[in-house]
Amino acid sequence: MASRGISIVTGANSGVGLEVATDLFRRGFTVIMACRNIARAERAKDHILSTEDPPVFSDDLVAAAEETANRRRRLQVMSLDLSSLQSVREFHTAFEVLLDVSLQRKLSVHVLPNKF
Numbered sequence: 001m002a003s004r005g006i007s008i009v010t011g012a013n014s015g016v017g018l019e020v021a022t023d024l025f026r027r028g029f030t031v032i033m034a035c036r037n038i039a040r041a042e043r044a045k046d047h048i049l050s051t052e053d054p055p056v057f058s059d060d061l062v063a064a065a066e067e068t069a070n071r072r073r074r075l076q077v078m079s080l081d082l083s084s085l086q087s088v089r090e091f092h093t094a095f096e097v098l099l100d101v102s103l104q105r106k107l108s109v110h111v112l113p114n115k116f
Helices: 015-026 038-052 061-073 085-101
Strands: 006-010 030-035 075-079 109-111
Touching (some): 006 015, 015 030, 030 038, 061 075, 075 085
Parallel strands (some): 006 030
16 A cells, blocks of 8 residues: 555654554554654554554465565654754654655655644
8 A cells, every 4th residue: 555645643652642643554644653762662563563454365475575564664663752852853854864765755744743
């Protein structure tokens, strides 16, 4: 499935942020999970992938493997602490690299939900 756009979700490792990230991922968006705690964010990413990963009923194992890899690419964890301007700057720099390298600038940010 091609991505419908990019969504950056802050606090995506728990609570409302996790639910928003899960829903946007299910709807086909590339989701950037912007979190302070990377270990918790990785666990949340694994949870989303395990609960949202459809079973593969394909005889074409190569296509199935490519689809699985594509789903993993659509869910990225990045470090971001909104209370630190330095962290925000580092996130911006890393996000620009991600766009250049991983996404080849084919997409722009379409959704930026933020918990208050």
